[in-house]
Amino acid sequence: MQHFLGVDIGGTNTRLMLMDENQNFQGYQKVATQSWAGLSDPLNGLQQLISDYLHQVGKTLQVARIMLGLPGILSRDRQTVLSLPFIPSLDDQPVAVLLSDRLGLPVVMDKDVNHLMWWDLTRLPQLPDVAVGLYLGTGMGNSLWLNRDFYHGAHGAAGELGHIPLAGNPAFCPCGKTGCVETLTSGNWLAGWKRQHAANTAFEQVFAIYGEHPDLLEFVERLGRTIATEMNILDPQILILGGGVLSMAGFPLTRLEQQIRSHLRGPQPANGLKIVLSGVTDETGCRGACLAAQRDFHRFEPTDQRGEPLGSGIEMPVRRKA
Structure with a gap:
């Protein structure tokens, strides 16, 4: 039986989980990201982390794909890290290719927010044609699902909603620019406000x-x-809202929805937009990465002479397992 490894890499923690081809999950593990990213050679540290995990949890399993979720900018082909602020030594590195060679297993990667979005999309009764995910945590995570696939943009950097300029905002952003909306609308800003006022x-x-x-x-x-x-701009069918800030006690979700809808163009998307809440938990990032690895595997699986997949098909069915 094929298995898929999801690795969700965050600034604080790295989470790993295995999933079999029937979408049964096992072996959830969480480690401090600095335990490997703080080493002199972070790529070697990540390789060792994955190798140790597979030795402990998946020693006898056949792993068909490893999917990394990274909170940074990746190349359009999702092979190279372009910008990963908390591990700058990985910038401009073909991380997926290097890890594939070192581990002897296929490694692919995507933005971590797309894995959160994929998990949420697969909880829906059916996949929409156009959807947007907004996950507000330390920063502003934004995932774009256009024409039944994730949209990466011409250079891989699509969906950086947190870095649109906000008029009258002099704040310096870690991205190197001044005035990004994320500097005033994120968990980072809230943490600073709390230190000053509460x-x-x-x-x-x-x-x-x-x-x-x-x-x-x-x-x-x-x-x-x-x-x-x-x-x-995008006129999606569905907007998914999630992230740690929106799940805080007392967060005014109703007020937020009213604010969003008060600024929507009528009659559309005002009348057609459906807003749903994310089902994000501590395991969601690596679970979504497992599902994304399976989707990638079937997308590129071998075909017969007629061009038909030899496996279960390119488009993964929507499952509703918890």
Whole structure:
């Protein structure tokens, strides 16, 4: 039986999980990203992490694909890391190819937010033609699903909604630019606000206690305007909202939806847009990576003389397993 390994790489933690071809998951593991990324050779550290994991959990299993999820900019062919701010030594490195050679297994990769989105898309009754995912955590994750596939752009950098310029914003962004909306509309901004205005309050309780503060009301309004801008450009069927900030206690989801809808162009997309909440959990990134690995495997599986897949087909069916 074929198995697929999902590796969700975040700035704080790296999560790994295996999935068989029937979409049964096993072996969830979480380690500190700095345990390998902080080494003098992070690529070797990542190789060793994956090798050790497979030795411990998947020693007797046949692994058909390894899928990496990375919070950075990747090349259009998803072979090379172009920008990974918290591991800059991997910039301009063909990470997928190098790991494939070292591990002796096919390695592919994509933006981590696309794996969150793929998980959420496969929870729907059927795949939409056009959908957008907005996952607000430390930064602003944005996933674009256009014409039943993920859209990467001409150079691989599509979906950087957090880096559109906001008028009157002088803040410097880690991306190197000034004025990016993410500097005022992200978990990073909220953490800074908490340190200044609510130092003794747990971060998770900021909206529950201070949700009516003018600064936080404006935060939600900025987020709503930003999302509505993208909705008016792309006109998706479905908008999926998720991420750690939106799951905070007391976060005003109703107010956010009202803000989004108040800025939508009528009659469309105002009347046609469906807004749903993400089912993201701690395991979702690596689960979505497993599903993406399986989808990639079937997309490029061998075909017969008529061009028909020898396996189960190119388009993966929507499954509703938890």
